[in-house]
Amino acid sequence: MPAPEGILTLQTVAMPADTNSGGDIFGGWVVSQMDLAAGVTAQQRARGRCATVAIEALRFHAPVLVGDLFSVYTRIAKTGRTSITMHVEAWVRRQRTDEAFMVTEGDFTFVAIESSGVTRPLPPA
Numbered sequence: 001m002p003a004p005e006g007i008l009t010l011q012t013v014a015m016p017a018d019t020n021s022g023g024d025i026f027g028g029w030v031v032s033q034m035d036l037a038a039g040v041t042a043q044q045r046a047r048g049r050c051a052t053v054a055i056e057a058l059r060f061h062a063p064v065l066v067g068d069l070f071s072v073y074t075r076i077a078k079t080g081r082t083s084i085t086m087h088v089e090a091w092v093r094r095q096r097t098d099e100a101f102m103v104t105e106g107d108f109t110f111v112a113i114e115s116s117g118v119t120r121p122l123p124p125a
């Protein structure tokens with residue numbers, strides 16, 4: 001049985017307001033939740049403000065449905081001088097079937113920045 005990789009960082013319920021015309025949840029909503037979760041982990045590691053610089057290897061494995069319990073897991077894969085790259089997985093628990101499975105994954109890179117927006121070195125871990 002596959003299990004999520006990383007730390008549970010964000011959890012919410014997919015609501016009707018977030019659907020597309022087909023009735024499934026918008027991909028943009030999914031990516032936005034993943035970006036929020038990655039931002040939380042990046043800010044903790046960088047001890048301050050960060051900005052998303054890249055989203056790579058994004059893969060939508062399965063649709064998200066209204067009522068799904070939506071969970072985002074983050075794992076720091078790499079850090080550089082100013083950047084933090086995280087592998088981010090979005091999972092759902094489907095209400096009707098009680099099944100849990102991964103719906104989307106991707107690699108999010110954040111850069112530590114000053115309040116002015118200029119990059120700053122990461123503090124020691």
Ligand SMILES: CC(C)(COP(=O)(O)OP(=O)(O)OC[C@H]1O[C@@H](n2cnc3c(N)ncnc32)[C@H](O)[C@@H]1OP(=O)(O)O)[C@@H](O)C(=O)NCCC(=O)NCCS
Binds near residue numbers: 111
């Ligand atoms: C984030 C930002 C301040 C970085 O400034 P920059 O001048 O591009 O910075 P640098 O070229 O010095 O790169 C900074 C780090 O980001 C990494 N980086 C830059 N572009 C990258 C990319 N496409 N993929 C992965 N890492 C990248 C660099 O490798 C570097 O990492 P390191 O210091 O750990 O070695 C600037 O690009 C920016 O403000 N972008 C907009 C951010 C934003 O608005 N995000 C929200 C999107 S709506």
